[in-house]
Amino acid sequence: MEYDRPKDRRHPAASDDASRRLLVSLGGDVEMATATAVPVRQSGMSLSVAMVAVVAAIGGGLFGYDTGVISGAILYIKREFPIDNATEGLIVSAVTAGALAAAMFAGVLADRGGRRVTNIAAGLVFATASLLCAVANSVPTLVAGRFLVGCGIGLTSVGGPMYIAEVAPPRVRGTLVSLFQLAVTVGILLAYIACAILAPVAAWRWMLGLAAIPGLLLAVGMLFMPESPRWLVRRGHRTDARAVLAQIEPHGDPDAAVAQMERDLAAEGHGSWGELLEPSLRPALLVGIGLAVFQQVTGINAVIYYAPQIFQAAGFTSDLTSLAATTGIGVINVLATFIAIWLVDRAGRRPLLIAGVLGMIATLGVLGLAFRANAGGTGTSSLAVITAFSLAAYIVSFAFSLGPIVWLMISEIYPLRNRAQAMAVSTASNWGANFLVSLSFPLMASRLGSSATSFTYAAFGVVTLIFIIAQVPETKGKTLEEISRLWR
Ligand code: BGC
Numbered sequence: 001m002e003y004d005r006p007k008d009r010r011h012p013a014a015s016d017d018a019s020r021r022l023l024v025s026l027g028g029d030v031e032m033a034t035a036t037a038v039p040v041r042q043s044g045m046s047l048s049v050a051m052v053a054v055v056a057a058i059g060g061g062l063f064g065y066d067t068g069v070i071s072g073a074i075l076y077i078k079r080e081f082p083i084d085n086a087t088e089g090l091i092v093s094a095v096t097a098g099a100l101a102a103a104m105f106a107g108v109l110a111d112r113g114g115r116r117v118t119n120i121a122a123g124l125v126f127a128t129a130s131l132l133c134a135v136a137n138s139v140p141t142l143v144a145g146r147f148l149v150g151c152g153i154g155l156t157s158v159g160g161p162m163y164i165a166e167v168a169p170p171r172v173r174g175t176l177v178s179l180f181q182l183a184v185t186v187g188i189l190l191a192y193i194a195c196a197i198l199a200p201v202a203a204w205r206w207m208l209g210l211a212a213i214p215g216l217l218l219a220v221g222m223l224f225m226p227e228s229p230r231w232l233v234r235r236g237h238r239t240d241a242r243a244v245l246a247q248i249e250p251h252g253d254p255d256a257a258v259a260q261m262e263r264d265l266a267a268e269g270h271g272s273w274g275e276l277l278e279p280s281l282r283p284a285l286l287v288g289i290g291l292a293v294f295q296q297v298t299g300i301n302a303v304i305y306y307a308p309q310i311f312q313a314a315g316f317t318s319d320l321t322s323l324a325a326t327t328g329i330g331v332i333n334v335l336a337t338f339i340a341i342w343l344v345d346r347a348g349r350r351p352l353l354i355a356g357v358l359g360m361i362a363t364l365g366v367l368g369l370a371f372r373a374n375a376g377g378t379g380t381s382s383l384a385v386i387t388a389f390s391l392a393a394y395i396v397s398f399a400f401s402l403g404p405i406v407w408l409m410i411s412e413i414y415p416l417r418n419r420a421q422a423m424a425v426s427t428a429s430n431w432g433a434n435f436l437v438s439l440s441f442p443l444m445a446s447r448l449g450s451s452a453t454s455f456t457y458a459a460f461g462v463v464t465l466i467f468i469i470a471q472v473p474e475t476k477g478k479t480l481e482e483i484s485r486l487w488r
Contacts (some may be wrong), residue, residue, distance in 0.1 A: 005423055020177045045172050048226070049248045052167045053176040056119055057183040058214050059156030063127050064187020065194075065214075066095060066149045068330075071305065072195025075447040076204035081139050094143050095436065098150020099157065101429040106158035107424025112270070114235075115166060115228040118159030122206040123219030126152035135208025145208075152215065153308045157407070162419060165411035169249055170479045174344030174408055177328065181404035182337045188304060189330035196323070223456035230416050230480065233261040234271070264481045267488065271417035276425060281418060284487050288410045288426035289472050294464040295406040296433035299457030300398050302441040303329065303391060310391065313450050315374060315384035318320055332392050336399035348476035349405050350468065356401020357465045364458035371451035402464075406430070412475055415484040450474050 070092050078088065104126075110118040136142040160180050168176040189209075197375060198207050217403060226248070232241035238258055245254035269275045269424035301309065307329050311322035365392045414422040444453045458464045475483050 026068050026109050044274055045169065046248050049168060049176070052225050052248070053164050053179050053410070055218065055225055056160045056163050057127075057179045058218040059119060059160040060180040060183030061187040061190070062122075062211055062218070063153045063156055063160075064184035064189075065191045065211055066126075066130075066187075067152060067227030067312075068073075068188040068191030068304070069195060069211070070095070070146075071308075072191070072199060073204040073207040076199075076202040076207075078368060079202065080204070081142075083139060085474060087139060089439075091142055091146055092148035093439065094154040095150035095153065095262070096431055096435040096438065098147040098152075099154040100150075100428050100435065102151035102154025103158050103427040103431055104154075105151075106155045106423045106427070110159055110162060110231075110424075111327070114324070115159055115163040115231050116222055116225060118155055119163055119222045119225075120219050121407075122155035122159055123151050123215050125149075125155060125174065127219065128215075130209050130212040130215055132372075134205045143237055149211070154427070154431065156218075157430070158335075158420070158424050159405045161411035162315070162423050163430060164227055165408070166230040166419075166480065167248055168169075169252075170477055170482075171420065172345060172413065174349065174405075174476065175341050177406040177408040178337065178344055179339045182334070182341060182409055185330070185337050185399065185403070186333040188328075189334055192327050192330045196327070201485055211302065214343075217482075229257075230261060230419075232321070233258055234416055235263060236260075236432065254455045260481055261416065264484055267325035268415045268417040268484070273421050274417055276421055281415075281422065284413050284415070284470075285422055285425070286415055287407050287423060287473070289429045290467050290471065291402075292426045292430035293408045293433045294460070295402045295469060296430060296437050297457070297460040298357070298398075298402065298464055299401070299437065299460070300443075301434055302453070302457070303395065304333075305438050306441060306445075307391075309445075311388070311448070313371065313374075313379065313388035313445075316388070327394055329391065332395050333399050333403075335405060339396075339400035340404040344399070344405065345476060348474050349409060349473045351474065353401050353405055354465065356397045356405075357461055357468060359397030360384055360402075361458050361461035363390045364454045364461060366390040367394070368451045368454035368458060371449070371454060375451065377447065401406055408470070409475065412480055412483055413473075413487075415487070416480065 022248055074088060074092060077083075079089065083091070089102075106118055109121060113121075125148060125333060129145050129152055132148060133142060133145035136145055136485040149249075161177050165173055166176050194207055226244040227240070229241040229248075232238075232244065241261075242254045242258050245252060245257050266471075268282070269278065275281060307326040308322045311325045316322040316325055334425060341354060343431060369388060370383050370387045374387070410426040411419075441453070444456065448456070473483075473486055475486075
């Protein structure tokens, strides 16, 4: 299918005409006449595609912010509500439980209601949940608010990448879906910064409540975005799908694109949940679930959630230096994601994944050795420096590989009919593994020690590498329909 490749270089007037086409908005079958001309950038990516990616990525920002903010907020929540360790764990992990539950529900919503509706729902849930946390005057209300925040994260982690992937042209799909991960990393960094700024006044309610603003922005912004053309075709709204394609790909051939999507849909199954168990979907599901789980069991959130403690174990004894080092990790995480944005559609997914996971294995190995040498806290300052550098290099390796590419690949490898369900299952596996790693890390670190814990994550890294080399296909530059045909 060639709609995305600019073969048909029509006169600008023709693309102007195309971009004035009816914007499919509410629910996908109401055509709203608008006279919005959509300028086409030199790169061949229309402004509306860029807007779609940016607005949907706000959900990624909230995902990052809400997972990062609790580490600072919990210190002050504990001062206001006298809570034991178990309740503290509940407040922190309620988000993960909500994300896990809502990821499955997001599959149903994205399938029945549409990709756009899923993102609007995510924004509304984020806004409501953040306000609930901000005004909570009892622990159960706070736990409920945090669970609801998790639901927003579950909805956006399925709805965001899937929506961007289905709207983006293949040549820039990797870059655009990686924007979602960039937003996750920016969200984490903003959470560290918000906590640092609000800590002197112990304003935990503001820390949690601030997320209501981007939540509303996401919901309102998505109202103005078009529905995914692929979902429209799947629901039989051919004319609407054609109008969206003409809007987002003014140089393409929307008729050919729609016809190709219809042919592919006809060759796929019926789109039921039961089909996920069928042999034809197995290879794709294995790759999607495998990548989602390996992203977590290689230890990323042990670092993201527990960085200050890790730095203290490495010899950065003062609160200030360990917090400064943690903010440094946040900045590096953001910056290194740009490597993926730049290379993912040029070098491809596999080379970045392989290089990144190799880097993670090496840095975890060095970390393991450094922690062993520093056992008992008697190490030298050069050991602390080696630890800090290894952690930074580990984050860089993750940020250009497993970080963005997992969300990208689980949004692009599944056939259209089962995409929403399969992505929901993969995302839920990601959150399940996230939950287990964040729960087990403190236990592993105290029972096995930091050194053995690092070696354990390195061992998972080796398994991840073998899995990628043996199972993960290259999807660079292919249309979503071409990728589906790979499995058939
Ligand atoms: C992962 C998160 C992680 C974040 C760190 C995301 O891709 O899914 O679990 O906290 O990257 O940047």
